[in-house]
Amino acid sequence: MCADSAKIRSSMSSKLRFEGFAYSPELRRHHIFMDVPSRLEDDVVFVEDVSDKESPREKARLPLRFFESVQTPISAHFNQRISDNEELKNCPRARFVRGKRIPLDLLLGRELLVLAWAIEPWERPPEKDPVFLHIPRALESWLGMPPEERWTLYRLTNAKAGYLADSGKGWRRSLRYGLCGEVGGASTSATPRKKKALTPSLDSSRQSHPRSQSFSEAAI
Secondary structure, X not given: OHHHHHHHHHHHHOOOOOEOEXXXXXXXXXXXXXXXXXXXXXXXXXXXXXXXXXXXXXXXXXXXXXXXXXXHHHHHHHHHHHHOOXXXXXXXXXXXXXXXXXXXXXXXXXXXXXXXXXXXXXXXXXXXXXXXXXXXXXXXXXXXXXXXXXXXXXXXXXXHHOXXXXXOOHHHHHHHHHHHOOOOOOOOOOOOOOOOOOOHHHHHHHHHOOOOOOHHHHHO
């Protein structure tokens, strides 16, 4: 029965139209998209698009120079997970391109927002914010998390501080120090350290969400 169900899902998947990083409007309308600017001086805008009946919600802004320092490993990571999924064999590889709108599967978009919230600058101009020096550490911490932990962090953060105006508040602040380390404190080195869980509940979340479950299986 399981094999038959997998074949049916695979057949359905082969008929789906994908855009960006595994986003299929036929599969799920609700998704995250990014407006990537053409000019280096502008911001990448992260937007949640729920349905045609609701206005899109701006979730975060990140300077393009910040995002371009992490975009290559992020796209490689997402593309590898997509290609590893048997049900997404017809989903083409995607990449982040200047001047384009890039849609992402809802769960992939939420995972990326966790990193964006951790490295968003609180100072203006953004070059004054010391978080830029800690982006490599934040990226390594983020890549070291299983998807389920990122989903948990998104849920906790989004519940109280999930909009553009919430920068630097609540769990958004916790994400910065949890992924980046002592930003602006005594430690200013970007050398990665052993990551600690942001809260005790995150370790238990790995048991409640099987590590074998991929983003697409949850979406489908």
